[in-house]
Amino acid sequence: MFLAAEEPNAVLPHPSEIILGLVAFLLLLFVISKFVAPRFEKLYAERTAKIEGGIEKAEKAQAEAEAALQQYKAQLAEARAESARIRDDARAEAEQIKEELRAQAQEESARIIAQGQASLEASRAQIVAELRADLGRHAVALASKVVGESLEDDARRRGTVDRFLEELDAVSAPAKN
Template sequence: MKTLILAAEGEAINPVLPHTSEIILGLVAFLLLLFIMKKFVAPRFETLYAERAAKIEGGIEKAEQAQAHAQELLEQYKAQLAEARAEAARIRDDARIEGEQIISELRAKAQEESARIVAQGQTQLETQRAQIVAELRGELGKLAVDLADRVVGESLEDEVRRRGTVDRFLAELDGASAPATK
């Protein structure tokens, strides 16, 4: 009603301008809200912000440390891998050299064994040849004596005569065959 009375007195009420009491009450409420925000809310936000920033920075530091550690491990791995490759190459070279030595030793042993077998074979052949020649000389001598017995008509039973005749005949035979083989 008071507004009506004032309106009746001739003062015009401006609907855009608030009343003074509303302005004072709004200003007090704003200052009270500002005080509460500065006293309680802003410090809480600051601590949460600082904690979060510290966590992020700590996480970045941890990530950088982990990355540095991973890089060190990678370098160690690469060094070990290079060392293992060098060791493998050295082992391969040693094995190849050892293999070549074994092959050359086996070749030398095989050649020695071959030479021994050939020499043994030649010795055996010479022995057999000498044995066969002796057998053939005896047989040839007997045949020659029998033939001479028939041709000459006299007996060559005397051992000394027979041996002399056979030896002479074989010497002539050897003499005749020696120029033919050369």
């Protein structure tokens, strides 16, 4: 048999193609491991650092927000306590003013009542004095007509009038009680 040129095998590639493919693969592997892989590792590390830094910043911001919230709550509680204290002070002051005004009103009322009673007593005394004098004149005139003699003598008239008024007071004193 005559050996003819070998026919290419469809399943197995030619050995030169295998060698050339292997050299190209090794060259590509060298370039990737020397240049590309370190660049990816560097980018990966940077991205990891940014993410971790972002997380730290977020945690720090959250802690600051929590501290601000606690401070706000403390200030709010302090403001509420202050407003309650001010309200209580205002109520106490209002009560004190109310009591002072009530005391002033009572004093003024007592003063007006006392002044009215004093005025009334003075008026009463004046009216009683006028009535006594008037009653004395009428009594003397009536007694003069009844007795038939003149009671013009001042001393006798005063004595008679005073005695009459004393008797009148003695009679009216039990009636008042």
